[in-house]
Amino acid sequence: MMAVSLLAPAPGEAQPAGSATLVDYIEPAGNPLDENELLLVEVVLDRLNITDSLPVYASQVGLLIPVGELSRLLDADLNVQLGEKRIVGTIGEARRSVVADLPTGVVRVDGNLQLLLAGDMVVGANDIYVRTSLLEKLLPVRVRLDEAALRLELIAREPLPIQSRLDRLAKLRGLRNGASTPNDVYHVDSPPALVTLPSFDILVEAGAQERPPPYPYRYDVRAGGDLLYSNFQGYVGSDQKGRPVTARMMLERRDAEGEALGPLGFTRASAGDIFTPALPLGARSLAGRGVSLSTAPLTQTSIFGRVDLRGELPLGYDVELYVNDVLRSGQSTPVQGRYEFRDVPLQRGVNIIRIVAYGPRGERTEDVRVVNVGGGQLEPGQFIADLGIAQQERTVIRFPSRDSNVIASPGVGDMRVTANMAYGLTENVTLAGGLASYSPSGAGERLLATAGVRTSIAGVATQIDGAADERGGTAVALALAGEWMKVSTIVRHSEYGGGFVDETIPRGGDGRALRRSSELNLDWQLRPSRGFAIPFSFRLTRDQFANGDRNWAGLLRASAPVGGLYLSTGFDFERTEPVMGSAVNRLSGLVSLSSFALFQWQLRAAVDYQLLPDLRLGALSLIADRDIGESTAVRIGLGQSFQGDRDSTIQISAIRRLPFADLSLDAQYSRPRNDWRLGLQLAFSLVPDPLGGGYLPRRPGAASGGNAAIQAFLDDNGNGRFDRGEEPIAGVVTSGSGGEEIVTDDKGRALVTGLGYGTVAQVRTSLDNVQLDNVAGPPPVAEFTPRAGTVAVIPYPVQAKGEVMITITVGRGDRKVGLSAVMLRVVNENGEAHEGRTEFDGSALFDSLRPGTYRLEIEETQARRLNMRLVDQVSFTIGPQGGPAPDIQTMVVFE
Structure with a gap:
């Protein structure tokens, strides 16, 4: 089986040659706005x-x-x-x-x-x-x-x-x-600090139940903030007796420009509980305590064969993974407080990945990622590298005597070192290589080296890799990706020798040596009618191990809207052919439905069943969530198992969304064992207030993403700082990614939380509700670089605004007539410029001008092209209280 390097080209990078799905998007010339x-x-x-x-x-x-x-x-x-x-x-x-x-x-x-x-x-x-x-x-x-x-x-x-x-x-x-x-975006500088007070996401749960322990209680705590000019992220979770069983922590520094992390241009550096990068052959990505470095752009996803998707998963949440609108997988039980989807195959071209999370209180969030997968080519001369060193599957903080629901792989505790490199040799050829020291079978570490080429032949992405370890193991792999009869096709085949262990294939993590591996991935759309499409995804793998065992595995998935419902269905097949014994076949299926009926009820249903070796139902579940008003919701859940004791379960929850927390009361009953459970869950965030001091309680989500504290004030002296004696401004409306509106209080303060952990976070502002005339604030979109759990301070200076009417005329004999379409600029002493264009009568209105002295200019390109200039130098002043300045009339001449 081949595990190859599929690099998602970042903006400005070379696109893979011959791709039928990657297009050169050309924006229209000029400014359409x-x-x-x-x-x-x-x-x-x-x-x-x-x-x-x-x-x-x-x-x-x-x-x-x-x-x-x-x-x-x-x-x-x-x-x-x-x-x-x-x-x-x-x-x-x-x-x-x-x-x-x-x-x-x-x-x-x-x-x-x-x-x-x-x-x-x-x-x-x-x-x-x-x-x-x-x-x-x-x-x-x-x-x-x-x-x-x-x-x-x-x-x-x-x-x-x-x-x-x-x-x-x-x-x-x-x-x-x-x-x-439209105006310029308000960029706010928020560099990492030596140390800041961390934000916390806290979830506590207590109750009573029939099974032991009779009075369970547990908690999840996440923390985020600045430490040593890096971003600290921590987590600790307990069992049902309140004992901590799992914890992790990490320091991470990101720099989109690659300038702040040393002369080598690193864009990301992490230490603590990290994930090592994967190699094309041999070593896969694995968690452990150590360090990792990368020079890849933050907006670029490096994919070596398949992508691993990971993220935070609080208690009670479950997530679904959709790739190109096809449901691929799901997870409901967090491992170390996270979800993980491993070895997710992507088709060549544009892949739209949606991770949909459903919370225990009716929450529904989506994380959308667009990954443009080509043949792995880089621009000529471009070099990227990923390095990771870790003690595999060991965390910085350990609780060795307690179960943390972690399924360990062979080689736990061994050191793992992996390094990936790629260099753009020509426009169509990229060289790749890797080094690793890893322990795939638990029988000692292996030294491994890989080398490969990424290119395109007749429009088909072609990737060749070879690998060898110091124990005599060898591997050669070939992958082809393209489109055939409107079907996106990826074919991989690998040959192994000398007891080579390849963890990168889906079934390669158990430490067994391989002889060969093959994989076929097909993605297509069935269009039964115009405007209606059903996306399909098919995957088939065949692995032959060195001892003669063979495994076949396949899946077929399809998803489509049907009459107000979103239907997903699929089959999973597995055939095991051991050397000793008879072959075993397994075939199972799943049907999943979701809807948002009448935009009131959020409904989800799922049923799984088995076709081979015998026909039987597995389990059926139904969950219905409904909001009752702005702050109250209910949940009803039904479950039926068709195996074992054939349990029937009913769950009823009442949820109250407070301004600072989410509170839910849950009751659950199961027959025939007459199990019952009552639980009370409280989820909230504690966020440091950099403006007022201390901590403020908020809804959950502040510790896993960026936050912003806004200080709105009347900037009398125009220096952009909130100085003594200046008046705070109430009523400035702010909103973040969730769309919830937050208004500045009588001290001009507002705290916006849960802005995500992307490369850029944005806060939208509005002065519509401010009870002041003739004032203007910064641009309506404030932008900064977020870090988990940190609070960026955004000064929001509001100044009096003025306006001026300027009329441009030209001499026509003994008359002066207005000249239209003249591009004008007014620039103040700080270099702040406002642009405008004269109307049919030669007039142009400049408004929202801050107090100060402005000079009038003709746009340089137009003036040079038409040999046009102002007859006189023109300046005007907007007073401290704003308001209109006297109208200005001036002439231009053509030389």
């Missing part, structure tokens, strides 16, 4: 007025509509990720997935993969704008613009969330007093 083409339109949904002032652009590429703002008005589940230039979410009661990704130039809706056309998506400073044709793909609506009435008419093709919540329409009308226009 021209303020002179801004329109404020009324939005009507099936004759219901939603808003009177949605900002759209009648640009040269067509009508551009802000997806984020419109989704909020419609209560639709579309999330705009400005940093990634991506739109993700779900639509309909079946929660059909939606992803539109500008860097890869693709849009995938409900399993249908299509290409973005130039101008379909335009990224503004605080929203992403799309053309009407793309909006009709992202949302189940038809769009029509009445130009004369400035009215955007939406006709729903299926019920929208807002139509099921008509009582909220009154709140939505007049939500915005005016349109915000």
